[in-house]
Amino acid sequence: MIITVASGKGGTGKTLVSTSLALSLKTPVQFLDCDVEEPNAHIFLKTEIKEREKVYLPKPIVEDSKCIGCGKCSEICQYNAIAVVKGKVLIFYELCHSCGACSLVCPEKAIFEEDSEKGILEGGYSGNIEFWKGTLTVGEAAPTPLIKALKKKIDNKKTVIIDSSPGTSCPMVEAVNNSDFTILVTEPTPFGLNDLILAVEVVKKLKLPVGVIINRFDIGDDKVELYCKENKIPILMRIPFDREIAVLYSKGIPITQEKKEYIKKFQDAFDVINMLQQKYNNKAIKS
Amino acid sequence: MKQILIISGKGGTGKTVVTASFAVLAKNKVMVDADVDAANLYLLLDPEIKSTNAYIGSKSAFIDEEKCIGCGKCEQICRFDAISPVRDKTPKVSDSCLEQPISNGVYYIDKFACEGCGACRVVCPKDAVTLNEEETGKWFVSDTKYGPFVHAKLGIAQENSGKLVSVIREKAKVLAIEKNADYIIIDGPPGIGCPVIASLNGIDMAIVVTEPSLSGIHDMQRVIGVAQHFGVDTKVIINKYDINLENTNAIKEICKDNKVEVLGQLPFSDKVPQAIVKGVPIIEFCNDQIAQDIINVWEQIK
Numbered sequence: 341m342i343i344t345v346a347s348g349k350g351g352t353g354k355t356l357v358s359t360s361l362a363l364s365l366k367t368p369v370q371f372l373d374c375d376v377e378e379p380n381a382h383i384f385l386k387t388e389i390k391e392r393e394k395v396y397l398p399k400p401i402v403e404d405s406k407c408i409g410c411g412k413c414s415e416i417c418q419y420n421a422i423a424v425v426k427g428k429v430l431i432f433y434e435l436c437h438s439c440g441a442c443s444l445v446c447p448e449k450a451i452f453e454e455d456s457e458k459g460i461l462e463g464g465y466s467g468n469i470e471f472w473k474g475t476l477t478v479g480e481a482a483p484t485p486l487i488k489a490l491k492k493k494i495d496n497k498k499t500v501i502i503d504s505s506p507g508t509s510c511p512m513v514e515a516v517n518n519s520d521f522t523i524l525v526t527e528p529t530p531f532g533l534n535d536l537i538l539a540v541e542v543v544k545k546l547k548l549p550v551g552v553i554i555n556r557f558d559i560g561d562d563k564v565e566l567y568c569k570e571n572k573i574p575i576l577m578r579i580p581f582d583r584e585i586a587v588l589y590s591k592g593i594p595i596t597q598e599k600k601e602y603i604k605k606f607q608d609a610f611d612v613i614n615m616l617q618q619k620y621n622n623k624a625i626k627s
Numbered sequence: 628m629k630q631i632l633i634i635s636g637k638g639g640t641g642k643t644v645v646t647a648s649f650a651v652l653a654k655n656k657v658m659v660d661a662d663v664d665a666a667n668l669y670l671l672l673d674p675e676i677k678s679t680n681a682y683i684g685s686k687s688a689f690i691d692e693e694k695c696i697g698c699g700k701c702e703q704i705c706r707f708d709a710i711s712p713v714r715d716k717t718p719k720v721s722d723s724c725l726e727q728p729i730s731n732g733v734y735y736i737d738k739f740a741c742e743g744c745g746a747c748r749v750v751c752p753k754d755a756v757t758l759n760e761e762e763t764g765k766w767f768v769s770d771t772k773y774g775p776f777v778h779a780k781l782g783i784a785q786e787n788s789g790k791l792v793s794v795i796r797e798k799a800k801v802l803a804i805e806k807n808a809d810y811i812i813i814d815g816p817p818g819i820g821c822p823v824i825a826s827l828n829g830i831d832m833a834i835v836v837t838e839p840s841l842s843g844i845h846d847m848q849r850v851i852g853v854a855q856h857f858g859v860d861t862k863v864i865i866n867k868y869d870i871n872l873e874n875t876n877a878i879k880e881i882c883k884d885n886k887v888e889v890l891g892q893l894p895f896s897d898k899v900p901q902a903i904v905k906g907v908p909i910i911e912f913c914n915d916q917i918a919q920d921i922i923n924v925w926e927q928i929k
Contacts, residue, residue, distance in 0.1 A: 348665050350638010350817040355842065377818035378636050378849060380842040418686055418743050418758075434824065439706055439744030478852040481789065481821035488708070506638040506817055509664040510786040513739055529903045531643065535665040541783045546739070559900040583870075586895075590840035590871035 342500040343613060344374075344519040346543075348535030350506035352525045353555035353579070356589060358503040359384040361523075362469050363596045364606035370498040371466070373473035374515040375505040376459060376486040382473055383592040385466035393461045395474070395489045397438040398453035402429045406450035413442035413451060434481055459486045463493070470498065483511040491518075508538045516543060521617050522550045523576065528560035533567060540573065549620040551613060556581040574616060576609045628803055630811045631928065632661075632830045634854070636846030638817035640838045641866040644899055645921060646814040647671040647908035650773040652925040656810035657803045658771070660778040661792045661826045663764065668814045671908050674769030674776050682779065682794060684763030684787040686743035688736050694755035695733040701747035701756065702734060709740035710747060739784055763787065766795050768802070775802050789821030793828070819853045827854060832928065833861045834890065839874035844881065851887060861887050864924060868892035891924040893917050 345358040359381050362371045373381040400413075409427030421435035422442060433456075443451040458480050463472040472493050474486040483505065491514075494500055504515035516522050522543045526536040536552070543550045552568050557578040568575050579585070588598055596603050633646045646668060650658050660668040688709075690701070702710040712734055736747075748756040763786070766779035777799045779791050796813070803811050813830075816822040827833060833854045837847040847863065854861040863882050868875040875892060882889050894916050902912035910918040 347638075349667070350635075350640075350665075352639060377820045377823075378842075378846040380637070380845060383841045383845065416745060416749065418745055437742055437744060439742065439746050440704070441744050441746040441749060444704070444746055444749050476819065478819065478849060479824075479856040481824050483818075483820045507662075507664040507788075508783065509781055509788045509822075511818075511820065512664075513784045513786075517739060527900075529900050530670045530906060531667045531903055534667060534670060538665060538783070545784050556900075559897065561904050586867075586870050589842075590838075590874055592841040 341521070341614070341617065342494065342502065342519045343521045343523060344502040344504055344516045345523045345525060346504035346512055346516055346539060347506050347525045348508055348539035349526065349532050352527045352532060354506070354525050355380045355384065355503055356555070356595065357523060357525050357553055358501050359594055360596050360602060361606045361610065362501050363594050364603045365499055365610060368468065368498045370470040370495050370500045371472070372490050372493065372500065372502045374487045374490055374502050376474035376476045376483045376490070377505055377511070379473045379475055381503050382471070384594045385469060385471055387464040387466040387471040389462045389464045391463040394457055395459050395461060395486050396455035397458050397485055398440065399433060399436065399438065399456035400431060400442050400451050401454050402431065403450045403452065406448045408448055410447065412445045412447065416441045416445045437482070458482070461486070461489055470495070484514045487511060487514040508542050512539070513542060513546070516548065517546055519548055521613050522548050523553055524550060525553045525555055526564055527556050528554055528562065528564045530563070532560070533564050536564060537567065540571070549616055551576040551616060553577045553579065553609070555579045574612070576612055577605060628808055628811065629831045630813065630829060632813045632815050632826055632833045633836060634815035634823060634826065634833055634850055635817055635836045636819065636850035637837070637843050640836045640843060641893070641899070642836050643667045643671065643814050644903070644909055645836050645864060646812060648910040648921045649812050649925060651908050651910055652922065653810050653812055653929065655808050656774055656812055657799045657808050658774065658776040659795060659799045659811060659813040661796065661813050661822065662816040663779040663788050663791045663795070663822065664781045664816070666778055666780060669778055670906055671903070672771040672773060672776055673906065674767070674771045674778070676767045676769045678768045680766050681762045682764040682766055682791050683760050684785060684790055685761055686745070686758040687738050687741050687761050688743060688745065688747050689757050689759055690734055690736055691755045691757070692733040694753045696753055697733055698752065699734065700750040700752065704746045704750045706746070707740050707742050709737045709742070710734050711737070742786065764791055766791065766798070768798065775806070777802065788816070789825035792822050792825040819849050823850070823853060824857070827857045827859050830859050833859045834864060834928070835861060836864045836866050837878060838867045839865060839871040839878060841874070844874060844878055847878070848881060851885060862928070863887055863889045865889065865892040867895040869894050890927055891920050893920045
């Protein structure tokens with residue numbers, strides 16, 4: 341079972357939920373921090389890193405001596421990453437997607453590819469939790485190759501918990517895609533609702549079962565509750581605003597450690613997720 | 628004309644709350660929301676949309692199943708794992724991912740994975756692949772009582788948000804030159820990836836709104852790293868500073884070490900969610916300490 345925790349809006353409590361859930365379960369857990377731009381789960385799941393793998397992507401390089409300046413590479417590039425100025429090829433690496441089309445079309449085989457480091461995967465154990473995180477190199481633009489590399493680590497024998505980046509574009513889609521269940525964490529404000537609706541639309545488009553956790557449910561208004569009710573989206577848990585939780589979070593202390601009642605709450609939420617997922621699978625088989 | 632960008636690394640630290648207050652305080656400016664995949668600033672600025680524009684963000688490959696002979700060359704060349712033979716179709720791949728109905732012996736393209744590079748079209752021996760331009764979002768020019776506002780909405784599960792950020796920033800620049808504006812004020816996206824990099828391009832001052840949590844500190848350091856990597860003058864605002872004074876001091880130390888000025892610290896305030904619910908910038912909602920502190924920050928940077 342793969343559960344992805346995502347949100348739309350940032351700072352609603354994804355990492356709080358994903359790490360607390362991981363720490364509450366009795367089943368073997370594998371945790372993947374797929375928020376590779378800003379990975380934070382390691383702050384809560386103290387892990388001794390045992391394995392490190394760098395992630396590389398090919399980077400095109402032009403051999404000037406072979407290049408005839410025909411411009412075919414610039415024509416084929418869909419990302420405007422190649423310009424030919426006065427017969428000389430210029431590559432803008434920030435725009436390159438490492439697709440390889442330029443070297444494919446070069447009639448003189450003047451473009452070769454070299455590995456370029458995009459980030460690092462680090463793995464280890466936090467107690468019984470198998471932990472992996474990806475960290476995008478500062479200055480690199482594309483998080484998805486790292487998320488893909490992380491998801492290759494998925495061990496289906498375990499309960500896999502994925503912490504996603506916020507938003508609704510490529511990194512979030514990459515993290516959520518092919519999950520068995522998605523938890524969307526939100527807050528009851530117009531910001532939270534606006535971004536929740538966008539995130540729900542993404543998850544619906546991917547045809548995945550979804551549930552919502554409302555964090556700080558007692559601030560703001562009741563529009564998130566109404567939206568979930570109208571759209572038949574189950575609310576898995578409501579977490580109150582509690583300055584103590586904010587302080588624990590700020591120190592990197594998991595709430596399940598200091599406020600033990602949350603262990604049971606997350607276990608109950610997990611049972612509900614299992615039930616909803618079963619129901620969803622049965623429905624999928626029938627149709 | 629000065630371009631000011633508000634970013635954070637970590638989401639939910641208060642970027643939009645600060646930006647909306649600057650919209651009230653700055654006199655002659657153009658506002659931009661560059662958080663195009665989860666845009667919120669419009670909820671506080673109450674825009675009246677003047678023009679809606681299509682954003683053609685990317686291309687998507689399409690395989691003509693009549694022409695496809697199932698040779699698999701496209702699958703081999705694709706670096707985005709976007710092409711698979713139909714026989715591999717598992718229930719996990721939802722029908723919405725299919726560019727075409729299922730039949731045997733052909734390949735299909737997962738449109739969420741496809742990045743529209745066209746390498747498959749190059750290798751296809753039967754000319755079965757076409758690249759179609761896709762409208763992947765919309766962008767808007769609006770009037771608000773605070774002045775012009777350029778914002779966008781990326782389509783559901785679409786990519787290339789960085790390019791959309793560049794498009795709306797270009798439009799904002801044109802507007803700013805036309806009306807001889809003193810500032811362009813940009814609400815940035817969280818993270819450090821492509822939309823953030825597109826937001827940083829040509830910025831005069833980046834303001835990082837952070838919070839005194841270990842996550843906030845970690846993410847602030849990374850985003851300062853990116854801003855400095857691109858040579859942008861960077862400053863910091865510590866929001867909710869009183870949640871953890873020890874961490875607030877740690878932030879000040881880190882900023883000192885990195886030669887980053889701390890513009891101010893804002894207290895935790897339950898008025899913030901109330902102002903958001905009301906849909907107004909915090910400094911128009913109350914006269915509390917937080918409002919005073921934001922005004923003080925603006926006085927320093929204007």
